Amino acid sequence: MSIIEFHQTSKHFGDLKVLDEVDLSIEQGEVVVLIGPSGSGKSTLLRCINGLEQITGGDLIVDGISVREGGRQLRRIRQEAGMVFQQFNLFPQMTALQNVAFGPRKVRGLGRAEAEAQALELLDKVGLKERAHHVPSALSGGQQQRVAIARALAVRPKVMLFDEPTSALDPELKQEVLTVMRQLAQEGMTMVVVTHEMGFARQVGTRLIFMEHGKISVDGNPVEVITNPPSDRLKDFLQHVE
Amino acid sequence: MEIDWSVIPGFLPQLAAGARVTILIALAGLVGGTILGLIAGLMRAYGGRVLNAIAFIYIELIRGTPIVVQVMFLYFAMPVLTGLRVDPMTAAILAIVVNAGAYIAEIVRGAFLSIPRGLTEAGLAMGLPQWKVLTHIVGPLAFRRLIPPLGNQFIVSLKDTSLFIVIGVGELTRTGQEIMASNFRAVEIWTAVAVIYLILTGTLTAILRLIENRMRIL
Ligand SMILES: Nc1ncnc2c1ncn2[C@@H]1O[C@H](COP(=O)(O)OP(=O)(O)O)[C@@H](O)[C@H]1O
Numbered sequence: 268m269s270i271i272e273f274h275q276t277s278k279h280f281g282d283l284k285v286l287d288e289v290d291l292s293i294e295q296g297e298v299v300v301l302i303g304p305s306g307s308g309k310s311t312l313l314r315c316i317n318g319l320e321q322i323t324g325g326d327l328i329v330d331g332i333s334v335r336e337g338g339r340q341l342r343r344i345r346q347e348a349g350m351v352f353q354q355f356n357l358f359p360q361m362t363a364l365q366n367v368a369f370g371p372r373k374v375r376g377l378g379r380a381e382a383e384a385q386a387l388e389l390l391d392k393v394g395l396k397e398r399a400h401h402v403p404s405a406l407s408g409g410q411q412q413r414v415a416i417a418r419a420l421a422v423r424p425k426v427m428l429f430d431e432p433t434s435a436l437d438p439e440l441k442q443e444v445l446t447v448m449r450q451l452a453q454e455g456m457t458m459v460v461v462t463h464e465m466g467f468a469r470q471v472g473t474r475l476i477f478m479e480h481g482k483i484s485v486d487g488n489p490v491e492v493i494t495n496p497p498s499d500r501l502k503d504f505l506q507h508v509e
Numbered sequence: 510m511e512i513d514w515s516v517i518p519g520f521l522p523q524l525a526a527g528a529r530v531t532i533l534i535a536l537a538g539l540v541g542g543t544i545l546g547l548i549a550g551l552m553r554a555y556g557g558r559v560l561n562a563i564a565f566i567y568i569e570l571i572r573g574t575p576i577v578v579q580v581m582f583l584y585f586a587m588p589v590l591t592g593l594r595v596d597p598m599t600a601a602i603l604a605i606v607v608n609a610g611a612y613i614a615e616i617v618r619g620a621f622l623s624i625p626r627g628l629t630e631a632g633l634a635m636g637l638p639q640w641k642v643l644t645h646i647v648g649p650l651a652f653r654r655l656i657p658p659l660g661n662q663f664i665v666s667l668k669d670t671s672l673f674i675v676i677g678v679g680e681l682t683r684t685g686q687e688i689m690a691s692n693f694r695a696v697e698i699w700t701a702v703a704v705i706y707l708i709l710t711g712t713l714t715a716i717l718r719l720i721e722n723r724m725r726i727l
């Protein structure tokens with residue numbers, strides 16, 4: 268069974284069709300890199316997986332549960348699919364440690380001591396153990412995004428969804444985030460990543476998907492697709508991002 | 510007529526009794542008004558179509574009419590409509606509850622909606638139910654933004670209690686007027702009344718400053 272299955276999935280915003288009958292299956296252990304022009308529906312596709320956007324047609328099954336179920340079932344999906352946002356979205360009133368411990372405590376019901384011990388381990392893993400007691404505003408963008416990754420991992424998801432995780436970062440801060448993501452992929456985490464970092468796509472991606480107008484127009488091996496773009500529009504697109 | 514400040518101590522017990530009534534109305538009214546405002550404000554911000562519409566109509570009805578008309582309605586018109594008589598004190602407290610509730614609802618709505626949407630999404634994305642997102646993430650952040658405008662509304666409502674003179678509640682302003690009726694020391698009495706109001710609002714301001722400083726403003 269695939270971990271994520273799109274079946275003729277559509278998403279409309281009013282009259283605007285943003286996802287157009289998408290069929291897509293993602294297996295455990297895949298690192299899927301999603302690229303495409305602005306407005307092609309990449310974020311929407313990602314946000315349908317964890318139900319931040321409601322699909323309007325077809326079905327979408329995550330870890331055996333349909334996103335259409337809503338309520339408690341949707342919350343189960345969200346625990347299995349962690350998300351990292353472009354703008355980090357750390358809770359500003361909490362320290363890095365509290366941010367990371369928050370999910371285990373409030374979602375998984377862990378005690379404070381246990382949750383914070385696990386949080387410290389995760390912060391160590393993203394290289395921020397010594398920043399544990401800093402609030403987000405005292406951290407650099409790259410550090411904030413690494414805390415956000417640790418926060419998502421703390422809920423113990425099976426899949427990680429990344430929506431342009433390095434787009435809000437200065438070039439010199441992108442690498443520290445990409446390094447953490449690369450490490451995560453090496454550990455076998457299933458990942459769906461919207462990014463324009465083609466180096467990451469080539470080295471880490473197991474699959475590259477090019478979206479246009481709410482449809483998947485190219486789906487293949489990253490190295491092959493980047494070296495030999497099967498469509499002119501993808502070729503154009505690649506020239507613009509690299 | 511000569512101004513003679515030495516008459517004031519003689520009136521103080523009466524004025525203090527009036528101030529106590531003012532404080533009681535304001536306190537009870539604002540506790541109720543804050544609860545009502547919180548509910549109506551959250552209905553506006555997060556309620557479905559129906560809840561939102563109910564809260565909207567309530568808020569617009571209150572904001573569109575003077576508080577004197579509201580208390581007259583509660584005291585004189587409600588008994589006719591419902592057969593339930595209320596005493597002036599109850600009518601006064603209810604008027605503050607209903608009136609402050611509407612303004613506080615707008616303050617609550619604004620504060621909650623001013624918290625970036627991304628934080629709510631981050632909470633939902635980890636599998637929290639919406640109510641936990643509100644109580645653990647958005648609520649605490651909104652609370653900090655709530656304090657200054659809420660304090661302002663408390664002061665407005667405290668002063669609005671003086672309008673309940675129209676239904677004969679023995680609050681501070683009414684007390685001043687009663688003393689006036691038996692001796693004509695306008696300058697002394699109204700100065701004393703004004704100073705007591707200033708002490709009340711000043712105390713309220715000081716308490717709010719304290720709360721504000723206690724919290725890290727983010
Ligand atoms: N909440 C929304 N309401 C209306 N239109 C939206 C909303 N979110 C996205 N859209 C529209 O959907 C299209 C796809 O958006 P998005 O998925 O964000 O694209 P991408 O991430 O590929 O840039 C765009 O035309 C965008 O304007």
Ligand SMILES: [Mg+2]
Pocket residue numbers: 309310311
């Ligand atoms: Mg996007």
